[in-house]
Structure formats: C-alpha cells, structure tokens
Amino acid sequence: MQERSAGTEFSRAMAPLAVGNLTFRNRILVPAHTTNFGENHLPSERHLAYHRERARGGVGAIIFESIRVHANSLGRPQAVCGFDPACIEPFRRITEAVKAEGARILGQIIHLGRQVEGDFERTVSWGPSPIAWATSALPPRPMDRADMDAVIEGHVLTARHLMAAGFEGIELQMAHGHLLQQFLSPLSNTRDDAYGGSAENRMRFPLEVLQAVRAEVGRDFCLGIRLSGDEYVEGGITIDQAERTAVSLAAAEKIDFFNVSHSAYHASYSLASQMADMAIDPEPFRSLPARIRIALRDEGHDIPVFAVCRFNTLAEADAIIAAGGADAVGMARAHLAEPAIVNKTVEGRMNEIGTCIACNQGCGGMLEKNLPIRCLVNPRAGLEGVWPELATTGTRQPKRLLVVGGGPAGLEAARTAAERGHIVTLWEKQDDLGGQFRDAVKMPKRAEFRTLMEEQIADLDRFGVTVITGKHADAGSISDFAADAVFLATGSTPVRTEFAGGGKAFTIVEALDDPAALGSDVALFDRTGEWAALTLAEHLADLGKKVTFFSPAGGIAWRTTIYSTLANLKRLREKKVRIATLRKVTAFDGKTLAVEDLSTGESELHMGFTGLVAAEHNFADQSLFQQLRHLDVPVRQIGDNLAPRTALEAVYHGHLSARDL
Structure with a gap:
C-alpha cells in the first residue's frame, strides 16, 4: 500500500x-x-x-x-x-x-x-x-x-x-x-x-x-x-x-x-x-x-x-x-x-x-460485456453526472447509523455515510475488519485487495466512525441500539458440498487456511466460474502441489474477464495445472475421485488425489434480517447479505446505500 x-x-x-x-x-x-x-x-x-x-x-x-x-x-x-x-x-x-x-x-x-x-x-x-x-x-x-x-x-x-x-x-x-x-x-x-x-x-x-x-x-x-x-x-x-x-x-x-x-x-x-x-x-x-x-x-x-x-x-x-x-x-x-x-x-x-488495485473487475470486466465501465475502488466512476462528490453532499439532518459487519460493503457504507456527516457505528463480530478481503489477500496474486481494505479502514478513523470489533450482534442488541437506520452487512458464508464416498471436500476458505491438509495432489471442482477458484488453482500450484481443475462447463472462469484470464491460463499452463472441462465430480473417498463426463454421461475414476476443494457460490443467512423486520427495526441489507456476489457489487452497493440514507 x-x-x-x-x-x-x-x-x-x-x-x-x-x-x-x-x-x-x-x-x-x-x-x-x-x-x-x-x-x-x-x-x-x-x-x-x-x-x-x-x-x-x-x-x-x-x-x-x-x-x-x-x-x-x-x-x-x-x-x-x-x-x-x-x-x-x-x-x-x-x-x-x-x-x-x-x-x-x-x-x-x-x-x-x-x-x-x-x-x-x-x-x-x-x-x-x-x-x-x-x-x-x-x-x-x-x-x-x-x-x-x-x-x-x-x-x-x-x-x-x-x-x-x-x-x-x-x-x-x-x-x-x-x-x-x-x-x-x-x-x-x-x-x-x-x-x-x-x-x-x-x-x-x-x-x-x-x-x-x-x-x-x-x-x-x-x-x-x-x-x-x-x-x-x-x-x-x-x-x-x-x-x-x-x-x-x-x-x-x-x-x-x-x-x-x-x-x-x-x-x-x-x-x-x-x-x-x-x-x-x-x-x-x-x-x-x-x-x-x-x-x-x-x-x-x-x-x-x-x-x-x-x-x-x-x-x-x-x-x-x-x-x-x-x-x-x-x-x-x-x-x-x-x-x-x-x-x-x-x-x-x-x-x-x-x-x-488492478483488479480488472469494473473496467475490463464491464468492457468485455459491452457495458459502461465501472470501478471497484471508485463507485462513482461513470456516474459523475449523477452522483456529486461526497464533499458536496453533506447532510443537514445527521442520522444515527448502525452498520453490522465490517467487510467490503460494510466498510464502504460506513465511511461514505460518515463522510456525508452521519453518526456511524460499526460492529464486527471478528477481531479484525475486512471480511472476505482477508481471505483474498492470503493468495499473493490477489494481495492488492489489502490496499483497498486498508484505505477503507483508515477512512473510518478519518471520518469519525465508532468501530467495535469482537461484537456479536443479535436482533435484541441491534434493536436496543435504537439507530435511525441499520445496514446489515453480515456477508455470506461458504457452502460445503458433501460427496458420496465420505471424503472431505474443502471450501475455498478452508483450503486457504490450511493448504497443507490438502496434501500434494489436489482436485479443484469449481461451479462458480469466479476469480477465487481460478486464483486458488494457481496459488496451490505455487505452493508446489499438483492441481487438476475440474469444471462442469465447457470452459473455466466464465465470470471473470478475458483481459485477465488469458494471462491466468498462460501461468496455469506453465505450472502444469491440468484443466478438465465438462466434468462433474460425483464422489470422493479421500483417495479416489469419481467424475462424470458430461458430454457422454460416462464415469471416470481418478486415483491418487490427496485432497478435494469444491467451490460453490456462497450462502447468505436471511434469519437475522427477518427477525429485525419483525421488530420493525429500520434495516436494510447490503452487500453479500442481500445477495452473494463479488467485491465489485458489494462495494458499489455499500456506497449506494449510504448515499440513499
């Protein structure tokens, strides 16, 4: 940074x-x-x-x-x-x-x-x-x-x-x-x-x-x-x-x-x-x-x-x-x-x-889709004529805002609302802020997300946000806080996939936390097409592991941008990561992997794998939101808590929500 x-x-x-x-x-x-x-x-x-x-x-x-x-x-x-x-x-x-x-x-x-x-x-x-x-x-x-x-x-x-x-x-x-x-x-x-x-x-x-x-x-x-x-x-x-x-x-x-x-x-x-x-x-x-x-x-x-x-x-x-x-x-x-x-x-x-941070998500990603370019770091990019600079949009009626969750969306919402003059408190259940940014930066090829995270956190202090970490929030404590508005930014959680055979399938987060537990020969089954799985494959290869990337689609990384993935593919080739498309993992017993060839319906058995990572789209728990609505708390879901997506959408939605306050 x-x-x-x-x-x-x-x-x-x-x-x-x-x-x-x-x-x-x-x-x-x-x-x-x-x-x-x-x-x-x-x-x-x-x-x-x-x-x-x-x-x-x-x-x-x-x-x-x-x-x-x-x-x-x-x-x-x-x-x-x-x-x-x-x-x-x-x-x-x-x-x-x-x-x-x-x-x-x-x-x-x-x-x-x-x-x-x-x-x-x-x-x-x-x-x-x-x-x-x-x-x-x-x-x-x-x-x-x-x-x-x-x-x-x-x-x-x-x-x-x-x-x-x-x-x-x-x-x-x-x-x-x-x-x-x-x-x-x-x-x-x-x-x-x-x-x-x-x-x-x-x-x-x-x-x-x-x-x-x-x-x-x-x-x-x-x-x-x-x-x-x-x-x-x-x-x-x-x-x-x-x-x-x-x-x-x-x-x-x-x-x-x-x-x-x-x-x-x-x-x-x-x-x-x-x-x-x-x-x-x-x-x-x-x-x-x-x-x-x-x-x-x-x-x-x-x-x-x-x-x-x-x-x-x-x-x-x-x-x-x-x-x-x-x-x-x-x-x-x-x-x-x-x-x-x-x-x-x-x-x-x-x-x-x-x-x-050269993420290429809002610029290259939107360019490839023939959509107006955006920017993960700057949600105003391309909206300059619609969203004035925050310095000119100060509020005359400051509200007490409680932001629950200190990930990408929560951090952006808190700093944006505070810059506009609102009185903001942020609760985070972990001891550290950052949410899924902290998982991303464990992979050196995505380490520059740390820059955005640190800039967001620094702005909390600059604009006077009250930050309380290690704070467990439930419906009662949120309701008792009696904020004028509550932003629920509690994020999403990885989904664990269970396969026949009883072998453990690691989530991406678990694989990042303990890559040694995967052993030396890793199968990665990706049903997301997202950056996390693509980068994890390279990260594991960089750690010296033999990696096979299984995809049920006709290709991989279908939700990332060609302006980056063409370089990713070159590096995966150099690191001998095997890519097997139109393949669905059906069973794993800890050693043998059963895979269905989706083009023929035939089953393949692959021996010698020591670990399996299954990448699925995250899940957002709606129960706390529903409890707060029942208590008539003025609550709004933002970021992944509304719908699990990428950091681009999370930061944008956090910013939008704070402007709407």
Missing part, C-alpha cells in the same frame, strides 16, 4: 511539456481507454462529466477514447464514431469542458480491423489477411485497394470533424493489434503484394494513413502515434522491430509524439498484458518506451515519448521521467479509481486518494 500521508513535490512529473504546438501543464495524461459511454455512436453527457472531472483533478492532457473512422469499425452501439458530422457538437461540449479546466484534449482515431465482426451493425470485418484474432472469431476480409482508400478517407474525415469540434490534437492508433498494427505485424499480415512481406512493405499502408491525416490537419496541428513496443506473441512484433518502425515513421512524416504501449488484440497472454492486472509485474513493459525514445534520439528525432501500463502514483511517473524512460506518463486506471490523483498528490492529500 502506498503511503497516504506524505505530500511530496514531483518536479519532473509536474513540469510543463511541449508536444508539437501544444504545451501540457504537466506530464501526466489520461490515455485513451474505452468507456462504453457512447449513445447511438455519439459521445454522451456521461463522457462529458467523466472527462471534466479528471481535467478538474489536475491532469495535463486527456486523450479521448477510440473514435471510429468507418462504419465497419463500430463494433458496438456504445462505440463513438468520428466520420459522422453529427459527432461535432457533442464533441465540442466535451472539448470545451476539458479545456475550461486547464487540460489539453486530444482524440484517438482508429479502425479496429479484424476485431469487429459486425454482429451489431451487420458489417464485414477487414484486415490485411484472412487471419482471425481468436479461435472463436471469424477471419476478416483481406482488404483491396478500394477498402484501403475507404479507410484513409475515413481517417481524414474523422480528423476534419475532430478539429471542427475543438480537439487540440490527434493520436493515430497503430497499437493494440488494431488495423494499422495488423498491417505492421508479420503475425497478421501475410500478403504477397506491395503491402506485405518486408517490414518496409508492411509499413506502407499505415504510412499512407499517417501522411493523409497530416496533410488534412496541417503541419502545425499536434499529431502523434500510439505504437505497441512488443506484441508478446511468437512471430509478432518485437521491440527491435518497433524501434525500427518508429524511426522510419519519424523520418517519413512529422510526428509530434509517440505514445508507447504494448500487446495485440490476440486471444493469448498478449491481450491480458494490455491491461496488466495485479498478478502481473508491470516493470518489463516500462522498458519499451525507453527503448523507442533512445532509438528516436539516436537518429536525431527529439520527439516526446509517453509511457503507459499501471502507473499508480505520481512518484512512479516522476521516477521514469527522471530516468529518461519517458517524457510523460499515461495513467488510465489510476484516474478511473481517483479522478483527482494529481491535485491530491501535489497538495499533500495522499490520504484521500483511492488507489487502483
């Missing part, structure tokens, strides 16, 4: 930066990231409120998310287009709002290429070659000259509209495995014409797009490129190739900045690296912008280079700038979690910052 009480001057990160004809007030930016806030392919009021708050929070520049240049690149109704002139006025409201707060506003223009399969718009995807991005995807139509001309025209038209809307710069997307990177990469471009083969030929079409956009916007308008430094796929772009591409592009056309990312939209570890979660060390990615910056300067191109990937603090940004690894730093998820991270840091209000 970062120190939340020390303010420091971050001279390098806060220094102005010249980028083309623009000057950023500091070197922190919000890079382009999909929000799914669009409405009918146009920017929305939700976009406006979201970006205005981050501009107000002190960031130097904001790059608006992927703006589509052609109808067959839209992909989903929430995707924002730039080729329709109807976008100009709603975009103008956003650019004016951001500029009024002192930040610069740029727009990223993009054609996604083969990723867009046309399910929503009934279009046909395009790509350099008929190579699908995933086993489950369709191959794109290999583009001909007319298709290329249409894409160039779309980029030019979109650039024209963005200038009319008041954007101060444009970022041309050549990263993340989208169309222009698909041409650059030998993995996705196997053409045998002038646009395939050699690196020079593969760069030909992206360069044509770049030159056409530069001709449209003029020499004095800020135009940069987002570039992947490494695809992290065998046969794909490497950092050596990315260096040569950056230098060649800079030699061929005026470029005002390079925003260096990594990965490709490829159904492998590559895609998961793009939004590296808490289980992935971001340090290796941070060498990529440094390499490209050095390569550019060695060839005489003094072009600002931006770095991205899980920069959580201004201290981290300041350090990489000081080391010459980048000229500016993009912080997307950090600003999702804390819109005012810049101002709060430089003002020494570190204890007010909500720190991104």
Whole structure:
C-alpha cells in the first residue's frame, strides 16, 4: 500500500511539456481507454462529466477514447464514431469542458480491423489477411485497394470533424493489434503484394494513413502515434522491430509524439498484458518506451515519448521521467479509481486518494460485456453526472447509523455515510475488519485487495466512525441500539458440498487456511466460474502441489474477464495445472475421485488425489434480517447479505446505500 500521508513535490512529473504546438501543464495524461459511454455512436453527457472531472483533478492532457473512422469499425452501439458530422457538437461540449479546466484534449482515431465482426451493425470485418484474432472469431476480409482508400478517407474525415469540434490534437492508433498494427505485424499480415512481406512493405499502408491525416490537419496541428513496443506473441512484433518502425515513421512524416504501449488484440497472454492486472509485474513493459525514445534520439528525432501500463502514483511517473524512460506518463486506471490523483498528490492529500488495485473487475470486466465501465475502488466512476462528490453532499439532518459487519460493503457504507456527516457505528463480530478481503489477500496474486481494505479502514478513523470489533450482534442488541437506520452487512458464508464416498471436500476458505491438509495432489471442482477458484488453482500450484481443475462447463472462469484470464491460463499452463472441462465430480473417498463426463454421461475414476476443494457460490443467512423486520427495526441489507456476489457489487452497493440514507 502506498503511503497516504506524505505530500511530496514531483518536479519532473509536474513540469510543463511541449508536444508539437501544444504545451501540457504537466506530464501526466489520461490515455485513451474505452468507456462504453457512447449513445447511438455519439459521445454522451456521461463522457462529458467523466472527462471534466479528471481535467478538474489536475491532469495535463486527456486523450479521448477510440473514435471510429468507418462504419465497419463500430463494433458496438456504445462505440463513438468520428466520420459522422453529427459527432461535432457533442464533441465540442466535451472539448470545451476539458479545456475550461486547464487540460489539453486530444482524440484517438482508429479502425479496429479484424476485431469487429459486425454482429451489431451487420458489417464485414477487414484486415490485411484472412487471419482471425481468436479461435472463436471469424477471419476478416483481406482488404483491396478500394477498402484501403475507404479507410484513409475515413481517417481524414474523422480528423476534419475532430478539429471542427475543438480537439487540440490527434493520436493515430497503430497499437493494440488494431488495423494499422495488423498491417505492421508479420503475425497478421501475410500478403504477397506491395503491402506485405518486408517490414518496409508492411509499413506502407499505415504510412499512407499517417501522411493523409497530416496533410488534412496541417503541419502545425499536434499529431502523434500510439505504437505497441512488443506484441508478446511468437512471430509478432518485437521491440527491435518497433524501434525500427518508429524511426522510419519519424523520418517519413512529422510526428509530434509517440505514445508507447504494448500487446495485440490476440486471444493469448498478449491481450491480458494490455491491461496488466495485479498478478502481473508491470516493470518489463516500462522498458519499451525507453527503448523507442533512445532509438528516436539516436537518429536525431527529439520527439516526446509517453509511457503507459499501471502507473499508480505520481512518484512512479516522476521516477521514469527522471530516468529518461519517458517524457510523460499515461495513467488510465489510476484516474478511473481517483479522478483527482494529481491535485491530491501535489497538495499533500495522499490520504484521500483511492488507489487502483488492478483488479480488472469494473473496467475490463464491464468492457468485455459491452457495458459502461465501472470501478471497484471508485463507485462513482461513470456516474459523475449523477452522483456529486461526497464533499458536496453533506447532510443537514445527521442520522444515527448502525452498520453490522465490517467487510467490503460494510466498510464502504460506513465511511461514505460518515463522510456525508452521519453518526456511524460499526460492529464486527471478528477481531479484525475486512471480511472476505482477508481471505483474498492470503493468495499473493490477489494481495492488492489489502490496499483497498486498508484505505477503507483508515477512512473510518478519518471520518469519525465508532468501530467495535469482537461484537456479536443479535436482533435484541441491534434493536436496543435504537439507530435511525441499520445496514446489515453480515456477508455470506461458504457452502460445503458433501460427496458420496465420505471424503472431505474443502471450501475455498478452508483450503486457504490450511493448504497443507490438502496434501500434494489436489482436485479443484469449481461451479462458480469466479476469480477465487481460478486464483486458488494457481496459488496451490505455487505452493508446489499438483492441481487438476475440474469444471462442469465447457470452459473455466466464465465470470471473470478475458483481459485477465488469458494471462491466468498462460501461468496455469506453465505450472502444469491440468484443466478438465465438462466434468462433474460425483464422489470422493479421500483417495479416489469419481467424475462424470458430461458430454457422454460416462464415469471416470481418478486415483491418487490427496485432497478435494469444491467451490460453490456462497450462502447468505436471511434469519437475522427477518427477525429485525419483525421488530420493525429500520434495516436494510447490503452487500453479500442481500445477495452473494463479488467485491465489485458489494462495494458499489455499500456506497449506494449510504448515499440513499
């Protein structure tokens, strides 16, 4: 957890930066990231409120998310287009709002290429070659000259509209495995014409797009490129190739900045690296912008280079700038979690910052579902226009609130209600606060949940919540407390599964508490598809156990996000975790496991297992709630006590309940 009480001057990160004809007030930016806030392919009021708050929070520049240049690149109704002139006025409201707060506003223009399969718009995807991005995807139509001309025209038209809307710069997307990177990469471009083969030929079409956009916007308008430094796929772009591409592009056309990312939209570890979660060390990615910056300067191109990937603090940004690894730093998820991270840091209000924990549950998870992104740490994310900042929503009629339970929902409800000015008491039956967070952090790959837990707990003290631990609450004691409102946040409990044969099936919590009791050869049967079972499999493997993961579904982790699970699967493979899908455990005697093959109905016997973990959805006991209702106590269930779900829902519901008080 970062120190939340020390303010420091971050001279390098806060220094102005010249980028083309623009000057950023500091070197922190919000890079382009999909929000799914669009409405009918146009920017929305939700976009406006979201970006205005981050501009107000002190960031130097904001790059608006992927703006589509052609109808067959839209992909989903929430995707924002730039080729329709109807976008100009709603975009103008956003650019004016951001500029009024002192930040610069740029727009990223993009054609996604083969990723867009046309399910929503009934279009046909395009790509350099008929190579699908995933086993489950369709191959794109290999583009001909007319298709290329249409894409160039779309980029030019979109650039024209963005200038009319008041954007101060444009970022041309050549990263993340989208169309222009698909041409650059030998993995996705196997053409045998002038646009395939050699690196020079593969760069030909992206360069044509770049030159056409530069001709449209003029020499004095800020135009940069987002570039992947490494695809992290065998046969794909490497950092050596990315260096040569950056230098060649800079030699061929005026470029005002390079925003260096990594990965490709490829159904492998590559895609998961793009939004590296808490289980992935971001340090290796941070060498990529440094390499490209050095390569550019060695060839005489003094072009600002931006770095991205899980920069959580201004201290981290300041350090990489000081080391010459980048000229500016993009912080997307950090600003999702804390819109005012810049101002709060430089003002020494570190204890007010909500720190991104890279859980990927509200951002990546919602993105994958084509839903507006959310944030586990910041329940206001995406709701800035609906939920004002808590500092502005103080109550004139403080209520006495009793929160029963100190897990994710209870902690959030207590701190939110107290910040609004209510008189809050929290009872927790255990000696420590945290609830299921305390189980999660027993697994090193989920240890960053400790950061959120500790920040929630610290805020209880900051806002004057009375906390009583080791307190058993029953209907009588709660009723006798005579609160104006009671939030029942007693959580949920694991469900134990009994199997024929008499062998013990451990719950996930029991497995975490005493992994040695499982022995050396563990079967994990998961009927949840959730993070806990997926992470437990890896955790047990890291402890040196042989693990077999049984799933009754056709896959595993169906309730987690592909933006993380593709990395999980890579690590499970490396650790030799065997995955057996369409398998239902039916019996266990302590040594022999009986499994039904759900595809054939046949039974399989597996010998030698020393332990079994059965992951089931938790159970919420409703009896205390019903007793309180019978006593006419003003009670409300929150979090898992209402319905067992994930921490994302628990924290959100705790926050919502406190706002409704």
